[in-house]
Amino acid sequence: MYHTSKQAPKSAFSARKTLAAMAVGSVLMIATPAMAVDGSSIVKGQIVNGEGAALGGATITLKHKAKGLVYTVTTNDKGEYLLRNVPVGEYDIEIHKPGFNDSREAGVRVEVGQALILDGQLLGAGDASMERLAVTGSMIRRVDMASSTSGATFTQDDLALMPVNSGFESIAMLTPGTAAPGGSAFRGASSFGGASSAENGYYFNGMNVTSIRTGLGSIGLPWEAIAQTQVMTGGVSPEFGGAMGGIINAVSKSGDNEFKFGTQVRWDPDSMRANHDSIYDHAGNISTNTRHDSYDFREVQLWASGAIVEDKLFYYGLFNPRRDDSDWAGQKNMGSRERKEDRWFAKLDWFISDAHSVGISAMNNERNWDTTNYLYDWETDVIGAQNGATAPGRDGGQVYSINYNGYLSDSFSVSAVVGRTVETIYNVVASSNPSVYDYRSATTLSSHTNSSVSEEEYTRDQARVDFHWDLDDHSIQFGVDYTQVLVDFTSGQNGIGDAQGWWSIKTAGVNDRSGAAAGEDYIERRIRTRYTDSDVTSLAFYANDSWQVTDQLVLNLGLRYSGFDNTVSDGRSYVSVDNQIAPRLQAIYDLHGDGSAKVYATYGRYFQPVSANMNITQGSSSIEWFEYFELDQVDGSGAPVLLADGSPSRGDMLRDRYWRQRGITEPGLIASSSLKPMYSDEFTVGYQQELFDTMSGGVRFIYRDLGRSVEDTDVGPVLAKKLAELGIEDNVGQSSYYVLNNPGEAITMSYDFDGDGQVDTVTLSEDELMLPKAKRKYLAMEFTLDGRVSDDLTVNSSYTWSHSYGNTEGLVKTDNNQADPGWTTSYDYGDLMDHSYGDLPNDHRHAFKVSGAYNLTDSLVLGLVARTTSGRPQSYFSQHPEGVDSCAAGSPWDDCISRYYDHASHYDENGNPAPRGSAGNLPWVTNLDLSLTYNTALFGGDLMLKGTVYNLLNADTATSVFEERTRYADTPSGLELNPDYGMVTDRQEARYLSLIARYEF
Secondary structure: OEEOOOOOOOOOOOOOOOOOOOOOOOOOOOOOOOOOHHHOEEEEEEEEOOOOOEOOOOEEEEEEOOOOOEEEEEOOOOOEEEEEEEOOEEEEEEEEOOOEOOEEEEEEEEOOOOEEEOOEEOOEOOOOOOOOOOOOHHHOOOOOOOOOOEEEEEEHHHHHOOOOOOOHHHHHOOOOOEEOOOOHHHOOOOEEOOOOOOOOEEEEOOEEOEOOOOOOOEOOOOHHHEEEEEEEEEOOOOOOOOOOOOEEEEEEOOOOOOOEEEEEEEEEOHHHOOOOOOEEOOOOOEEEOOOOOEEEEEEEEEEEEEEEEOOOEEEEEEEEEEEEEEEEEOOOEEEEEEEEEEEEEEEEEEOOOOOEEEEEEEEEOOEEEEEEEEEEEOOOOEEEEEOOOOEEEEEEEEEEEEEEEEEOOOOEEEEEEEEEEEEEEEEOOOOOOOEEEEOOOOEEOOOOOOOEEEEEEEEEEEEEEEEEEEOOOEEEEEEEEEEEEEEEEEEEEOOOHHHOOEEEEEEOOOOOOOOOOOOOEEEEEEEEEEEEEEEEEEEEEEEEEEEEOOOOEEEEEEEEEEEEEEEOOOOOEEEEEEEEEEEEEEEEEEOOOOOOEEEEEEEEEEEEOOOOHHHHHOOOOOEEEEEEEEEOOEOOOOOEOEOOOOOEOEEEEOOOOEEEEEOOOOHHHHEOOOOOOEEEEEEEEEEEEEEOOOEEEEEEEEEEEEEEOOEEEEOHHHHHHHHHHHOOOOOOOOOOOEEEEOOOOOEEEEEOOOOOOOOEEEEEOHHHHOOOOOOEEEEEEEEEEEEEOOOOEEEEEEEEEEEEEEOOOOOOEHHHOEOOOOOOOOOOOHHHHOOOOEEOOOOOOEEEEEEEEEEOOOOEEEEEEEEEEOOOEOOOEEOOOOOOHHHOOOOOOOOOHHHHHOOOEOEOOOOOEOOOOOOOEOOOEEEEEEEEEEEEEEOOEEEEEEEEEEOOOOOOOEEEEOOEOEEEOOOOOOEEEOOOOOOEEEEOOOOEEEEEEEEEO
16 A cells, blocks of 8 residues: 655654664554554654655555555655554564665554654665664653643553453553542442543444443453553543543454464452451441352453455454352342353454455343342341242343445545444342331341342444545544434332332431421332333534644644434433534644653543433433331331231321322423533643653643533422412422423423413523532642663553542532432532532542553563552531521522432531531542463463452452431431441452463464
């Protein structure tokens, strides 16, 4: 393939005018297209003669060592060249020009999302001082002058030498500015730059593989098949959208000319797994039961790859059976689960010609399991008879995609991807017993196996096309992407007939909705059913111009335009947002003019779409009601006796059924017609410099500001006053009207409230709502030092000082473990937001991270991943006192409706304001992982044996605690200090050992 680029953006520096050969190796990150077939990247640079003058007409030839692919490009009159859509892997490179000595180098590595910046110097054939081109050792350049996107790229070879578990989150935690949320509900998804853990984007071979419903992490992937993973933590270029946190982008392996076969076995034995002690509340009741915890994990990976047609058509196939057995116990039930998963991945790559290639891939990650439950008594630690039938379950699905890469002319290239991702979640109830929980003593009374029953299926279809046009001083990139998500969901509570529901035994507070007097005990039955068959669609266009303004200054001028729609089941949009205009700007200055150091600044706007989860929580046909009963038969401890159907014995109803929602799916009642999109702005300023030829160091200042949020608010109290003022009688018959809105702005609703056949349009102004504007700010300073300290030691290290503060965490709420994106308790009522401004749950003020590998011998490698992070802020949550702040007379929220949320407002036990995050901080969390890897040749193949100890010190530091400061009591205020405040609810995972044996030939 012969490409003659007229002009690439200048390689990041002017060539050094010395007799030493010039080369630039891999760099930390660059805003280049990274979603093409086979993980294509860029090779570019400048060739000069012995006097340092530009050398036009020089030919650079790259030959892929494994695939045999050959790429050729000729320098322009400025000595510059550029090759796009170069598959990742190792290359042999030759630079040639008649009259000059050739320069050659073997084993140059091209990585995903990075530019290989390869500068060279050719001397005349008669010049005895000619030196060969070198791209290793002291001449590797680690500073890129064409981009200021921050983050890192990791190959499988890098990760194999360190104690890094499979999964994107484990890789993300190696980079600065990332933190793990404390709650178990968040699936380990990371927080990037103070954003919530549901605001990231995950890509695999160009496909969006973010968890479809929640956005918390990615779907399960075949980790052996992943060749390289790119983590972007800031300054993200405009081809990526739909995320305000970070981006993780991975590419798969593919076949080569040489046939390869391999197998890897992993075993995490339960016998080598530690267990932390159980946790008990103040009364001695077990809260977290670890007595019977066990987990044994096994997996086998078998892969084969090769060429169907040499140099043209390649295949790669992976079969990855995984098995795990686990046991656990609570208070009244013990579970035992056997889970199996036969993951597989297949890929075909067809290099049709020198200019065109196609890739087809398919993947399966479906998991199936059987769960057996047993009756259990935690006080005697006696396991009883089986509870119900053994119940099957299933989740996961499939991913299919086709990619295209091609050059339409010497300077105009295109890449495209089309694909589908399917996720299903299905469970069978082993026992029909409903859940019964006693809030008075924090004990489970029922031996239920499931509290809810649901069936879920999500399908994401997506297509995108990216173009690149290289001109004299400009490299222009533009494209379009389209996504449609189909949501099919039903859910309800366990239990048959009158036993169905979530049952709770509670103590009434002051003015309790139950009808019970303050301090009186009662039984609550809650029913909530949901159904939706709806979709979410999004369309985006973007463009970026990388402009070489001068020899030392590059400007990246990008813009992304996007919109999205969320529908109810009949296809009508309840949210329709367009005109999302997101500028992405970067300025990079070559400080010394030789590519050894740069200063840079970036600005970017990032939009967050309304989650598919909101189609379920907000846009579904949701029917929810409550019933309240007196206590009837009780046992010796005062707890209700359970009836034969599993429900609690109960007396008379204390009041009529209370309806919260009646299944209305009218768009005008679900979201404000004036709703605008959620977005965040990011500003960064940084400096990066080459150190000791083999390392780079840098400092980066980051400021992120949440410009607007989208929240759900129950405007029922405010709406009732407005309808009365307008003379409209509310005949809907429900108490709550949860409406999507932009806090701090007016809400406009449309519905026939009085049932007269005419739609009533009602606007609630900012003053009538008195909702504070959503605020979330992140200020940080990052220091990094990365590279090869010596031939045997490689280190990646960072220190981050950061401060995350405001009145909302974002899409999820860590401090009450609410992993329900877009539907948290924040902004449900105005009184819940009183004193909510302060240090946010993702505020980890200090974070030290070190990872790397050391060659003990030629065969033995010691790997280390260590980090220590300051603990997150704690808060006091109590019931909102009446008559003050938003509950003061004359306020739109003066009925103090948040008291029905129990202890969820920012006050202490005395009713005094307790601003968010003002109750101190959790302890520092320190984690140390260690691995030892042995590599040797055996029977003509490569054998690897690896042992990894995760959490070597078996630290059990709390990552989340119970933050309800008060509980109900028979006192004048109806409250007393909760003795369980501060009880640990989540902590570090206990130490365990992982053993791997790998053989490939």
